[in-house]
Amino acid sequence: MSTRMNAGVRSPTLHDVAREAGVSLATASRSLNGSARKVNDAYRERVQAAAARLGYTPNLSAQAVAKGSTMTVALVVGDISDPYFSSIAAGVIGAAEESGFIVTMAVTARDSERELALVRALRGQRPRVLILAGSRTSDEPSQQALVAELTAFESTGGRVVVISQHELPFDTVLLDNYGGARRLAAELVGLGYRRFAVISGVPSLLTSRDRVLGFLDGLAEHDLTVPADRIVHTEFTRDGGFAGAVELLEHGIDDVELVFAVNDVMAVGAMSALREAGRIPGESIAVAGFDDIPTVRDITPALTTVQIPLIDVGRHAVELALAPRTAGGTEIPVETTVVIRESTPARK
Amino acid sequence: MSTRMNAGVRSPTLHDVAREAGVSLATASRSLNGSARKVNDAYRERVQAAAARLGYTPNLSAQAVAKGSTMTVALVVGDISDPYFSSIAAGVIGAAEESGFIVTMAVTARDSERELALVRALRGQRPRVLILAGSRTSDEPSQQALVAELTAFESTGGRVVVISQHELPFDTVLLDNYGGARRLAAELVGLGYRRFAVISGVPSLLTSRDRVLGFLDGLAEHDLTVPADRIVHTEFTRDGGFAGAVELLEHGIDDVELVFAVNDVMAVGAMSALREAGRIPGESIAVAGFDDIPTVRDITPALTTVQIPLIDVGRHAVELALAPRTAGGTEIPVETTVVIRESTPARK
DNA sequence: CTGTTAGCGCCTTCAA
DNA sequence: TTGAAGGCGCTAACAG
Numbered sequence: 001m002s003t004r005m006n007a008g009v010r011s012p013t014l015h016d017v018a019r020e021a022g023v024s025l026a027t028a029s030r031s032l033n034g035s036a037r038k039v040n041d042a043y044r045e046r047v048q049a050a051a052a053r054l055g056y057t058p059n060l061s062a063q064a065v066a067k068g069s070t071m072t073v074a075l076v077v078g079d080i081s082d083p084y085f086s087s088i089a090a091g092v093i094g095a096a097e098e099s100g101f102i103v104t105m106a107v108t109a110r111d112s113e114r115e116l117a118l119v120r121a122l123r124g125q126r127p128r129v130l131i132l133a134g135s136r137t138s139d140e141p142s143q144q145a146l147v148a149e150l151t152a153f154e155s156t157g158g159r160v161v162v163i164s165q166h167e168l169p170f171d172t173v174l175l176d177n178y179g180g181a182r183r184l185a186a187e188l189v190g191l192g193y194r195r196f197a198v199i200s201g202v203p204s205l206l207t208s209r210d211r212v213l214g215f216l217d218g219l220a221e222h223d224l225t226v227p228a229d230r231i232v233h234t235e236f237t238r239d240g241g242f243a244g245a246v247e248l249l250e251h252g253i254d255d256v257e258l259v260f261a262v263n264d265v266m267a268v269g270a271m272s273a274l275r276e277a278g279r280i281p282g283e284s285i286a287v288a289g290f291d292d293i294p295t296v297r298d299i300t301p302a303l304t305t306v307q308i309p310l311i312d313v314g315r316h317a318v319e320l321a322l323a324p325r326t327a328g329g330t331e332i333p334v335e336t337t338v339v340i341r342e343s344t345p346a347r348k
Numbered sequence: 349m350s351t352r353m354n355a356g357v358r359s360p361t362l363h364d365v366a367r368e369a370g371v372s373l374a375t376a377s378r379s380l381n382g383s384a385r386k387v388n389d390a391y392r393e394r395v396q397a398a399a400a401r402l403g404y405t406p407n408l409s410a411q412a413v414a415k416g417s418t419m420t421v422a423l424v425v426g427d428i429s430d431p432y433f434s435s436i437a438a439g440v441i442g443a444a445e446e447s448g449f450i451v452t453m454a455v456t457a458r459d460s461e462r463e464l465a466l467v468r469a470l471r472g473q474r475p476r477v478l479i480l481a482g483s484r485t486s487d488e489p490s491q492q493a494l495v496a497e498l499t500a501f502e503s504t505g506g507r508v509v510v511i512s513q514h515e516l517p518f519d520t521v522l523l524d525n526y527g528g529a530r531r532l533a534a535e536l537v538g539l540g541y542r543r544f545a546v547i548s549g550v551p552s553l554l555t556s557r558d559r560v561l562g563f564l565d566g567l568a569e570h571d572l573t574v575p576a577d578r579i580v581h582t583e584f585t586r587d588g589g590f591a592g593a594v595e596l597l598e599h600g601i602d603d604v605e606l607v608f609a610v611n612d613v614m615a616v617g618a619m620s621a622l623r624e625a626g627r628i629p630g631e632s633i634a635v636a637g638f639d640d641i642p643t644v645r646d647i648t649p650a651l652t653t654v655q656i657p658l659i660d661v662g663r664h665a666v667e668l669a670l671a672p673r674t675a676g677g678t679e680i681p682v683e684t685t686v687v688i689r690e691s692t693p694a695r696k
Numbered sequence: 697c698t699g700t701t702a703g704c705g706c707c708t709t710c711a712a
Numbered sequence: 713t714t715g716a717a718g719g720c721g722c723t724a725a726c727a728g
Contacts, residue, residue: 010416011474011504013705024715029707040713055500060472061418062705064409065720068358072452081438081642081659083431090429093455102473104420104452107441124408125450126359152403156359238642268646275648294429294586298616300623300648311429361721372699377723388697410721413704 012054021050033058060102064126069157073103073318074127076118078110078134082237082265083293084310088133088163091314099322101128108134110236112142119149126158129321133163133314135236136206143167159321163313165206171330173316177207177290178214180306180336181262184288185218187338188258188304192347193286196226197253199244199261199270201236208236211262211290230256234266241266245273257286258344264289264296264305271299271343286344301342308336360402369398381406408450412474417505421451421666422475424466426458426482430585430613431641432658436481436511439662447670449476456482458584460490467497474506477669481511481662483584484554491515507669511661513554519678521664525555525638526562528654528684529610532636533566535686536606536652540695541634544574545601547592547609547618549584556584559610559638578604582614589614593621605634606692612637612644612653619647619691634692649690656684 018028023043030039031047050056064070073096077085089105096103106122108115115134122130130153137143147168150160154170162172188196198215201208216226232247234240241261248259259274261267267289271281279285282301289296292307316332323330366376371391378387379395398404412418421444425433437453444451454470456463463482470478478501485491495516498508502518510520536544546563549556564574580595582588589609596607607622609615615637619629627633630649637644640655664680671678 009503009505011471014707015705025706026708026715027713030714033707038713043714057468057471059413059474059705061409061412061474062720063707065407065413065704065722066706066708068707068720070409079438080428080441081431081435083429083434086431086434086437087429089434089453090427090455093428093453097455102452102454102469104450105437105441106450107438107445120405121450123359123405126407126409155357157357238646268643272646295616295643295647298586298620298647299643362723363721373722374699374701374724375697378698381723386697391698407721410704411723413706413720414722414724416704416723 011059012056014056014058016054017047017051017056020054021047023047033063070126070128071101072125072127073101073129073131073321074122074125075103075105075131076108076115076122076134077105078108079237080105080107083295084263084265084291085133087293087310088314088317091311092131092133092318093314094311095315095318099318101318110134112137112139112146116142116146116149119146119153123149123153123158128159129318130158130160131163131317131321132160133317135208136162136164136167137204138206138209139204159325161317161321163317165210166331167206169329171320172332173313173320174331174333175207175308175313176333176336177210178217180308180338181211181214181290182218184260184290184306184338185215186221187340188288188344189219189222189224191340191344193258193344194224195255195257196224197230197248197256197259198226198232199241199248199259199266200231200233201240201262202233205236208262215260236263236266238265238269241269242273243269245270249273249277257347258288259285260288262290264291264293264303267303267305268296268299282343282345288344292339297341304341304344305339306336307339309334359407360404362404362406364402365395365399365404368402369395371395380404381411418474418476419449420473420475421449421477421479421669422470422473423451423453423479424456424463424470424482425453426456427585428453428455431643432611432613432639433481435641435658436662436665439659440479440481440666441662442659443663443666447666449666458482460485460487460494464490464494464497467494467501471497471501471506476507477666478506478508479511479665479669480508481665483556484510484512484515485552486554486557487552507673509665509669511665513558514679515554517677519668520680521661521668522679522681523555523656523661524681524684525558526565528656528686529559529562529638530566531684532608532638532654532686533563534569535688536636536692537567537570537572539688539692541606541692542572543603543605544572545578545596545604545607546574546580547589547596547607547614548579548581549588549610550581553584556610563608584611584614586613586617589617590621591617593618597621597625605695606636607633608636610638612639612641612651615651615653616644616647630691630693636692640687645689652689652692653687654684655687657682
C-alpha cells in the first residue's frame with residue numbers, strides 16, 4: 001500500500017492519443033505537431049478530438065530529444081527584484097512568448113563565479129538562446145572561462161546575446177553607457193552645476209566604469225573635474241547608494257552641488273541618506289541617476305536620469321537571437337536619452 | 349555548401365564520454381549523475397576527466413524523459429516588471445536554485461484567459477511544481493477551467509501552489525489581505541483620520557476586493573464609512589492609481605483626509621496625480637498603500653503601507669511545493685504588518 | 697561493481 | 713497520405 005497520494009496516473013502520451021483515435025503514432029504526431037498539412041482532415045480531427053478528450057499535452061522534453069532542439073530561451077540576470085533587470089526580463093519574456101518560446105531564468109546575485117556556474121548548468125537545457133543581462137566585469141579569469149563556455153555553446157548551434165558594452169565576442173545589445181553619462185554631464189553643466197560628487201559601483205563593474213568615465217569626460221569638456229575623494233565606490237544596489245552617500249557626507253560635501261549615482265536605485269538610496277542628513281534633494285542638493293526605472297518619475301523630487309528603454313532592450317535581445325547568424329556578431333545599439341527632472345533644477 | 353555557420357558540431361553525449369573514458373554507457377551515467385557511489389573511484393575519475401575534456405553537459409531533456417520527471421518549477425506571474433511580482437519571483441528563484449531546480453517563467457499580463465492558456469502550455473514541460481502568483485479573479489468560467497487544468501496536473505504527480513487567498517483547492521501561501529487592511533484602517537483612525545477615499549482595482553480582482561473589504565470593516569468598527577462615490581475602481585497598476593486619483597479629484601475630494609490605494613504602485617501613481625493637482629501628500633492629504641514594495645520607503649513622503657514579506661512568500665511557495673503532499677491541501681499563512689510612515693502623519 | 701539491454705515519449709525517414 | 717521502425721540521449725532494471 002502506497003502512501004503517495006493520487007500521483008499514480010501518468011500523463012497521457014501520444015501513444016494513448018493514437019490508440020484512442022484509432023490511428024498510428026505517426027499520424028497522431030503529424031496531426032498534432034507536424035508543421036505541414038500532410039494529413040487527411042478527417043483523421044486530423046479525430047486525433048485532435050482524442051487529444052482533447054484525454055487532456056493530452058505534448059511532452060516538451062521528449063520533443064526536444066527527438067528533434068534535437070528546444071524552444072527555450074535562457075535568461076541570466078543579476079537580481080530579478082531589481083527594476084533594471086525585471087524590466088529587461090519583461091521585454092525578453094514578452095518577445096519570447098510571442099515567438100512561441102519558453103523562458104527559463106537564473107540569477108547570479110551579481111557574482112561572476114556564480115554566473116559561470118549557471119551558464120554551465122543552463123547549457124544542460126540545450127536552450128536555443130542564452131541571454132546574459134548581468135553586468136560584465138573586468139574580472140579576467142572568470143571572464144575567460146565564461147567566453148570559453150559561451151563559445152562552446154555557440155559552436156553547438158546555440159545563440160548567445162549579451163546586453164552591455166561590447167566586451168564579449170557575441171551578438172550584443174549595446175547600451176551607450178559612456179555617451180549617455182557624457183551627455184548628462186553636459187546638460188547638467190548647462191543647468192549651472194559646477195561641483196559634483198559621484199557614487200559609483202565597484203571599479204571592476206564595466207557598466208559603472210563606463211558611466212563614470214563618460215560623466216567625467218563630459219565635465220572635462222567644460223574644464224570641470226571631480227576630486228578623487230568625491231568619487232566613492234559601493235555596491236550597485238539601493239543600499240550601496242545609501243552607503244555611498246553616507247560616506248560622502250562623512251568626507252564633508254557642503255560645497256557639492258550635485259551627486260551623480262551611476263544607477264537609479266543607487267540614486268534613490270542616496271537621496272534617502274542625504275535627506276536623513278538634513279540635505280533636501282532638489283533644493284539644497286541635486287541628484288541624478290541612470291536607467292530611468294519606472295518609479296523614479298514618481299518620487300519627489302522626480303529624478304533626473306539617463307533613460308534606457310529597458311523593455312525594448314529585452315525585446316531586441318531576443319530579436320537578435322532569433323535573427324540569422326552573422327559573421328562577426330551583430331550589435332544593436334540602443335539610444336540613451338537624458339531626462340531632466342526636478343531633482344536637478346536650473347541654478348540661477 | 350552550407351551557409352549555416354559553425355553550427356555543425358553537436359554537443360557531446362554521454363556515449364561520447366563513455367567511449368573517451370573506455371567504459372560502458374551505464375558506468376559513465378553512474379559516475380556523472382548516479383546518486384549513490386556505486387562506482388570504482390578509478391573509473392569515476394576517468395569518466396569525469398573525459399567529461400571535462402569533452403565539455404560534456406548532461407542533456408536535461410533526455411534525463412527528463414528517461415527518468416519521467418524534471419527538476420523544474422514553473423512560475424506564473426501577472427507582470428514581472430511589477431515590483432510585487434519580481435520580489436516574489438526573487439524568492440521563488442532563490443529557493444528553487446538552492447534545491448537544484450530550474451525555474452521557467454510565464455507572464456499573464458493579468459489576463460485570466462491567457463493564464464489558462466499558459467498553464468496548459470506550461471504543463472508540456474512536465475514541471476514538478478507550478479506556482480501561480482497572479483491575482484485570482486472571480487471570473488467564474490475561466491476559473492473553473494483553470495481548476496480543472498490544475499487538478500489534472502496534480503493527478504499526474506505535479507504540485508501546484510497558489511499565492512493568494514484560499515480560493516482554489518490547492519496548497520496556498522495565504523496572504524492576509526483582509527486582516528492587513530483592517531488593521532491599517534484601525535491604525536489610521538487611531539492617528540486621527542476620519543474621512544477617506546479608496547482607489548481599488550476592478551471588483552473581480554479578489555486581492556483588491558479583500559483589501560477594500562478589510563479596510564471598510566476596519567473603519568466600520570469605529571463607526572466610520574466611505575461613501576460609494578469615494579471608492580473608484582481602476583487598473584491594478586501605477587497608471588491605474590494615477591487615473592484613480594484623477595477620477596477622485598474630479599468628483600471633488602476637498603474634505604478627504606486620506607486616500608487608501610489597494611497596492612503600493614497604485615499609491616505611488618496616485619501621489620503623483622495628487623501632487624500635480626496641487627495637493628501635497630503627507631501634508632495636505634495623506635496616502636496609504638499595500639505591499640511594502642522596496643521603493644516606497646525611499647519616496648517622499650515615505651509611504652504608509654501594509655508589509656507583505658514578498659521574498660519570503662516566494663520561498664514559502666517552493667517549500668510548500670517540495671514538502672510531502674498532505675490530504676486537504678496545506679496553507680502557509682503569511683503575516684502582514686502595518687507600517688506607518690510619513691505619508692500619514694498623526695492629525696493633531 | 698560493471699556492462700547489456702530495454703525502455704522513456706516523440707519525431708522522422710522509409711516503404712507501402 | 714499512412715504505418716512500421718529506428719533513433720534522439722539518458723536511466724534503470726537485469727544479469728554477470
